[in-house]
Amino acid sequence: MELLGLLHLDELSHGLANLSMFPYFDIAHYVVSVMALREQPGALEVSRVSPLACWFSSMLFCFGGAVLSGIMLAEPPVAPLSNSGNILLASVTWYLVFYCPMDLVYSCAALLPLRLLLAGMKEVTRTWKVLGGVAQAHGKYKDSLLVMVANGWAKGAGGGLLRNFEQLVRGVWKPETNELLKMSYPTKVTLMGAVLFALQHGHYLPLQKHHLMLIYTVFTVVSKSRMMLTGSTSSPFAAIESAIYKTLFAGHAPYRALPSEGNKACIDNGTSDDTTSTQDFSKNGPAGSYASGSPVGGHRGPIKAKEESEESEKAETASCKKSD
């Protein structure tokens, strides 16, 4: 703390902690979220066929955290609708990103410098949302670290965790993957933040709240910018994850025969952007392949038909990318 004080960082962290998210940071969050939706396969068609479904999907991208947290704590999930200012901003953003004449808004926002700025600002809102979720849970369940972590995570990464149901609104159903089976980078960084802020709330961390806010915000912004600039998908957590995985979850007899590359690949690649959370789940065989029901059974590869459908999906994605 002394060091932070010396470097004038204490004032900076106080300044950050008093920053208001409304309206600029919120707008950045809405623009990035709605653009992520627009870049989902099939989203443009939906925006033509049913503007209402498209609007509802956008609202789930923008306010998914509040909705999920509301469900978890038995508070009205429609509450975000009652916040007129934010809903209006998000709706205008949705309209401009999807239906602006000449597609001006999307084309501008998709330029790298602006996109980088918006993504950075969106990462700042993450800190506020996670902290809000942790504090809200603390108000209801004083001593429960787990509830704080869960609610902070839900509030910060709700859109991702609700992905399957958001897709259902658009007529897309991909049960073979979800954010728990294959976490994307934003979901991971939010979980880490929720754990840190919950520990801080429970006084298990020798840090003050505004210092943690500064550190976490800088980490998320830098990390996101690096990933966008280098196009890298390697997670900053890959090494830690791999170590935890090897220590805790790899010592099980029936699977010793498994090639360890398989597991490693899964961990190393478990990092992606918001928009890639719809990736298929083909490494190590999909959970939905119904293989090996035996208690001490061996490992079976993914079933043929499944594999084929995944192949065709990949081909699709590839052809989509070509048409860019």
Place this chain on the structure above:
Amino acid sequence: MELLGLLHLDELSHGLANLSMFPYFDIAHYVVSVMALREQPGALEVSRVSPLACWFSSMLFCFGGAVLSGIMLAEPPVAPLSNSGNILLASVTWYLVFYCPMDLVYSCAALLPLRLLLAGMKEVTRTWKVLGGVAQAHGKYKDSLLVMVANGWAKGAGGGLLRNFEQLVRGVWKPETNELLKMSYPTKVTLMGAVLFALQHGHYLPLQKHHLMLIYTVFTVVSKSRMMLTGSTSSPFAAIESAIYKTLFAGHAPYRALPSEGNKACIDNGTSDDTTSTQDFSKNGPAGSYASGSPVGGHRGPIKAKEESEESEKAETASCKKSD
């Protein structure tokens, strides 16, 4: 208002506003709802295989609005079960429609004149449900028009909006369509009602509540009767919808190449009965076709495999219709 007063309509509207829905109008609602369930593909098989699943589905058709509204406002969704009188009526209706010896009840109720009367009475209950939803939301969120609209809509058209999950109870899963992607007529008319009653509650409409109730009720009853008598599926909103669509949602560059007929067809045909909400979603390419993920990408037709499965579904539907 002067005119209404002159025509003795003021007294009529007061009389209507004081009308009790229980038991006759409620019974009509239950009969029409359970008959709509029975006419769903596969529902009769389910009624043989699992009466409990069939009963639960029927209750979702009858009380879906209350369930959905409960979830949205964080009030117990089991609350309808605590209303013994209504549950008993709905259960007796369910039993008689599905299991009456000689199928007497269903055969009678399916006769056009009786069906027309029941459908008319059901439309009257819609007014009460929408109004109840708007008033309930007004009690919780004083100034939020959007919450009032959402809750009024949920209460009035909950069965339709929950359709995907109601189907799941019966072992049917059709993710490619839902009431937001392709609204049926009842869902549309309920949304319109929710908007009107919410505006009236917020004093944005120069109308008194009982006058609006009369006007809306007459509109829904007349409109439904016309549709049943003429067998027409053209929505009374088609012109307005088309105008809104063309003004707001059609000015987007990447899609200029799209044949405008496609979009128009989608709008013009977007009108259907309760029972047709299970229609497939083949116009304009399904949302689930994963086409065109490119930001400025062109339009791609639906993917082959998908198309085939839709063809076979259509063939099925056709063969079902032949067997009538």
Place this chain on the structure above:
Amino acid sequence: MELLGLLHLDELSHGLANLSMFPYFDIAHYVVSVMALREQPGALEVSRVSPLACWFSSMLFCFGGAVLSGIMLAEPPVAPLSNSGNILLASVTWYLVFYCPMDLVYSCAALLPLRLLLAGMKEVTRTWKVLGGVAQAHGKYKDSLLVMVANGWAKGAGGGLLRNFEQLVRGVWKPETNELLKMSYPTKVTLMGAVLFALQHGHYLPLQKHHLMLIYTVFTVVSKSRMMLTGSTSSPFAAIESAIYKTLFAGHAPYRALPSEGNKACIDNGTSDDTTSTQDFSKNGPAGSYASGSPVGGHRGPIKAKEESEESEKAETASCKKSD
């Protein structure tokens, strides 16, 4: 009651009623639940690929009742997370069953005598959970038998009733079956218990609570042990169910032509263990076959394509079993 008093059963029932579930009976419940998850097809793969998804699935198996009951009564579904002691026990159990070196814990617990003991203890917890659910609903809705039954059932058999969504966490989606369409034995016995305890709460049964607890507990333990020892899947309710079905639900004209064996088979086979709730639903044609949309239409067999997919699924299951 005199007789029970004479046989010293009154003291026994009082002793049982004062028994604490924590920690031994709770542990037995967690072990049996997590083992049931581990024996689901594909669960082991998920435990390798995503320990977090596996943990979340396990928690739904262990605390599904509390989660479902929370949703139904609009109380926070995260509440179980706030109970640190139980969550810790369940998490340790999950870790040991899935990741114990040499697979020691699972191998031991899978031995018949220990498995029998654990299953018996788990059945004891059922009584407490059902009773807790009924009492909780009684606190909220004084006079509503149905809400008491629903909440007792949800609390006691929540894991089973949430099965579709628990599977979704693991990337598995089987919409064609659920616990309402094809009830497993535990779901049935829990429903029966919920009805009995709700009647007792409403003073419709000439029994005291602790006597009913004793009778119900003995019945469930004996019945479960008998099924495990004989490997029989015939439900103790088969005769009653068949009688109710024939009396109430078989008198419907359009289906008179149906071979009565079909219906009978469905009823007689409607008994299974926890782990078999993932069975496919091929008897009598699946509900998802979209057959016979006609109001008075005839019976159609399952559609070809569907049938084929079921065949392939069966073949899969068969090959899994061979690899045991």
